Amino acid sequence: MSTAMQAQWQFPGGLHLDAHKLDAPIRDARLPTQLIVPVSQHIGQPAKVMVEIGQRVLGGQMLAAAEGYVSTPVHAATSGRVVAIEDRPVPHPSGLAATCVVIETDSLDEQVPADPADGFALDATDLRNRVRQAGVVGLGGAAFPSFIKLNPGSNVVETLVLNGAECEPYISCDQALMAAQPDAILQGARLLLHALGAQHCLFGVEDNKPEAIAALQAAADALGDERIRIVTVPTRYPQGGEKQLIQTLTGREVPSHGLPLDIGIVCHNPGTALAVWKAVMQGRALTQRVVTITGPGVAEPCNLRVHIGTPVSELLEQAGGLIDPDARLIMGGPMMGFALASAQVPIIKATNCILALRPEDLRPDTPAMPCIRCGACADVCPAGLLPQQLYWHAKAQEFDKTQDYKLFDCIECGCCAQVCPSHIPLVQYYRHAKTEIWADERARRKADVARQRHETRLARLEREEAEKKAAREAKKAALRARAEQQAAQEAQPGAAAQTDKPADDPVAAAIARAKAKGQAGKSESRPPADDESAS
């Protein structure tokens, strides 16, 4: 058996954190009594509800269909009856409620018939469609629709990066999955390579997961696919940041404000690779995922295969319950996760970990000391920023200066805040500054539109005034012409006798009037071409 490669490069900065990783196999969570399935589980448009209250649904049945491009369907994880379609609290940093399909489950766990296919015989478009219809999104935490990342457009993808770093403390769902199902994950990787037309797959795993690395390497040896390489990367937070892992594996940097695709790389999570494999080869929608229930606040930390939509409270029970009722529940890891408002929110596709931290495990609520400019923050910043300068300017509300110091290159990993001897909540200042800048930009855009509209209106009014004036003058000119004509006739009695004749002819008079009117009216009714385009 060959051994996994070592990464040759490293990213700057970063931290060594106590891992607190759980070395536990995955067990199946109990069938939930209730499923709460938010129709919006990631950025982009919410899916459109396809079921009605009272309807019985089967496991794998679509509850809401994709609407718009950045949108994926959501499915029922098990069979039951739809009891409500209403706003429920969802796991989101804002703590707000959003539309959910609520299902009382029966214990039958009936599933819709699977629709398997040979993914390697499908072309990239069909493959993507299957991935999309199965509701597959990135399972690393951001839950971005996977089919979009499988659509490189005109870009050439050289390398698929599988991100098995799992660098946040406490989280161990990927670790457990890689140890349990390495073959299926690697098959999923081959499907991803096929869909992307990529030549290489670099599978990065942090070196504190020897079992996962050994399992993957054995599976890779058995598979014998030269394109796939398992690479051991140093355990260093935030190694699992997409940009950081790409740097560690390839020595290359994703351009600021760019995508890995810009340098021919696409990055997926191993759980996503498995979900893609299941979606295509087994024809199964994404209705389950592995979630780590852990932390000093729970009695029996565990890795559970969970039905998406299961309320967090049901999983806590299966982890032996909370030891401390005051424990804070965090979705995600301790460095970048967010606090849950209650245990009634459901597990969504993005949920990799439910972490229960007792008050004594948390950052104490003591006031920060002044910054002593020690620069420890800059030493650990993986983005190469100067967190201290960002802090000064954010605090002083000098938001343009924060952009001079590249605020938007901050990935909010929290390393700076974790080493600050003055305990300044640095990331909060950056989030605040970003929000303010976004609000400013929105306001400015709005003002721009309003100003443009106002200017267009003024221009239109001016033009209309000018046209009216022109019409009036044309009319005046026509009248003057007629008056002159009449005067000329009166001056020449002989001629007048002649002209009297046609004056007696009502038809000829009408024609003359219409002609004069037509000339004046012409310019009035004709709208100038640019007016149409402006309005």
Next chain:
Amino acid sequence: MNAPLSSPHLPVRPTVAGLMRRVLIAMIPGTAAMVICFGIGVLVNLLVALLAALATEAVLLRLRQRPLQPFITDWTAVLTAALFALALPPLAPWWLTALGAAIAIALGKQLYGGLGQNPFNPAMVGYVVVLISFPTELTYWTQQPVGIGASLQAQFGAAGPALLDGLTGATPLDALRSGLAQEQLVDEAIGGLAGRWGWAWINGGFLLGGLYLVVKRDISWRIPLAVLAGMGLTALLFWLIDSDRYASPWFHWSSGAAMLGAFFIATDPVSGATTPRGKLIFGAGIGVLVYVIRSWGGYPDGMAFAVLLMNLTVPLLDAHTQPRVYGR
């Protein structure tokens, strides 16, 4: 702005007080060497400066209507006092020590807004004020350990000029300076000087403690390295040109406040440069300036002036030495 609901959630281990304590601990070897070489006066200076600094800190915090806690126990005033006291000659009179420490805290730190706000190194502000105001007292260095009784007599004003003359003596930097001024060669000026090795031991002690801080990552390696390189390379250049009239890099590294300055004074985070390249330039500037002042300036040693002058450049250095951001 402390809403502890947002990430990161973990407790933070390093503290300002802890950092300051470790720096103080790292000063023990060098301080011990000073006590061995000069006697109890060094400890008296430390004690007097400490009391004066803490008292001033408390009074100024009160006047500024700021809470005493956590500032009075953050150890920053203690560190300022210690750096100031260690820069003083061992027989400095107590009132001078107290005055300088009070000025360091009041003018150097609190009047700028307290912790984190001072543009200049407070200990060096205090030192420069007493150096300029009381030049005679600032020459009360000794060449061998002074007994407890004599030291206390000298420091608390009970010693006459005759006793003081008997106790005090030139430091190697003084000797070099006056020797060269009298057209002596370097070897003649400092050759057989008593206390020459004492200063080497003292600098060795501060080097040891400083390396400990570097290894523990409590201070950046960049500033000390740049100070010593700036000083050493400039010294090397002139020494190679004329070793009779310019002392060796080794002499400069092992004399005066070289190591104390490089590892403990120049690394004051508040008043120093913060970017990686900025730290290198800041340190190198201090090293070169120390050499320039020692060789051609009006004072035998130049650490305090060099640090304060480079403090002036920090805003400029920081603004123009931003590191390259990922992906740009």
